Amino acid sequence: MTNPILACPLCKAPLAPINNSLVCEAKHCFDRAKQGYWNLLSVQQKKSLDPGDNPLMVQARSAFLDLDHYQPLAAAIQHILADELQQINSAQILDMGCGEGYYTSQWQQNLPQHQFLGLDISKHAVKAATRRNRDISWLVASGANMPIADHSLDVLSVLFSRLMPEPFARALKDDALLILVWPSANHLVQLKQALYQDVKTSSYDPIAELNPLFSLQSEQQLNFDFILEQADHLQTLLLMTPHGQRINDDTKASLIQQLPITLSFSVNIGCFRKRAQPV
Ligand SMILES: C[S@@+](CC[C@H](N)C(=O)[O-])C[C@H]1O[C@@H](n2cnc3c(N)ncnc32)[C@H](O)[C@@H]1O
Ligand SMILES: [Zn+2]
Numbered sequence: 001m002t003n004p005i006l007a008c009p010l011c012k013a014p015l016a017p018i019n020n021s022l023v024c025e026a027k028h029c030f031d032r033a034k035q036g037y038w039n040l041l042s043v044q045q046k047k048s049l050d051p052g053d054n055p056l057m058v059q060a061r062s063a064f065l066d067l068d069h070y071q072p073l074a075a076a077i078q079h080i081l082a083d084e085l086q087q088i089n090s091a092q093i094l095d096m097g098c099g100e101g102y103y104t105s106q107w108q109q110n111l112p113q114h115q116f117l118g119l120d121i122s123k124h125a126v127k128a129a130t131r132r133n134r135d136i137s138w139l140v141a142s143g144a145n146m147p148i149a150d151h152s153l154d155v156l157s158v159l160f161s162r163l164m165p166e167p168f169a170r171a172l173k174d175d176a177l178l179i180l181v182w183p184s185a186n187h188l189v190q191l192k193q194a195l196y197q198d199v200k201t202s203s204y205d206p207i208a209e210l211n212p213l214f215s216l217q218s219e220q221q222l223n224f225d226f227i228l229e230q231a232d233h234l235q236t237l238l239l240m241t242p243h244g245q246r247i248n249d250d251t252k253a254s255l256i257q258q259l260p261i262t263l264s265f266s267v268n269i270g271c272f273r274k275r276a277q278p279v
Contacts, residue, residue: 004135005152009040009145035130037138040147052122056101060239065102069226074106091154096143097161103128108136117176169213178272187267214272229260
């Protein structure tokens with residue numbers, strides 16, 4: 001599947017499909033992987049040889065998300081999308097930092113009249129996403145330099161990923177919607193308390209960071225508890241979070257002893273609109 005809004009990440013000219021490649025008028029050429037995704041990350045753009053989430057993290061995230069503990073988040077965003085897109089026949093929605101596609105895939109299946117794109121800098125994540133759903137344009141690309149024509153998106157969603165205000169503003173239509181999901185202080189607090197002597201509060205303030213280019217239209221918090229009963233489920237959750245990279249064997253063993261454990265899911269969902277003039 002190709003998408004007419006794709007633009008060359010090197011020169012921004014439109015990309016046209018030729019055989020199994022996308023080519024711009026300057027003859028920059030990007031291949032389609034055999035799995036079906038487009039690799040639009042040129043060597044010049046890569047800061048590391050294999051950027052983004054590694055295979056182990058991707059596999060853990062897939063296994064954990066497939067348990068559906070986080071399904072209420074997929075449903076909450078789908079509700080926002082359905083509401084926003086009521087008047088649009090075939091909207092362009094891009095999920096930036098889509099990971100292995102758990103959320104993007106569900107939205108596409110439930111809102112198939114719209115065009116969904118999933119973009120991630122990790123080719124391992126995008127490969128896994130391609131296995132989930134073939135009706136989405138999956139892109140290996142950088143969010144800082146999205147291969148998307150200027151002012152072409154109706155919605156940009158960013159769940160637990162990087163905030164890049166200027167590229168987001170460039171890709172969105174003027175009246176379009178930016179949906180941002182970020183953890184609140186209470187998110188997985190029980191894990192943090194078990195892992196760290198002193199749980200620090202994050203200074204991350206996306207509303208302030210976005211403020212020059214985007215105004216906050218609405219904000220809600222999604223809170224619920226879920227129970228983990230099995231050691232392998234806990235293990236996958238640890239592996240997909242930054243905490244998992246830091247945990248030692250003794251702490252892991254002590255957490256496993258505490259099973260079943262109740263964990264708090266707590267995220268902020270912010271809906272933003274582009275400002276007519278930066279402030
Ligand atoms: C915590 S994961 C979240 C994945 C997915 N949104 C979810 O909630 O399951 C963050 C994702 O952002 C991706 N990422 C990090 N930096 C990126 C960048 N500069 N451009 C695009 N994706 C990026 C990572 O590879 C990873 O898949
Ligand atoms: Zn080009």
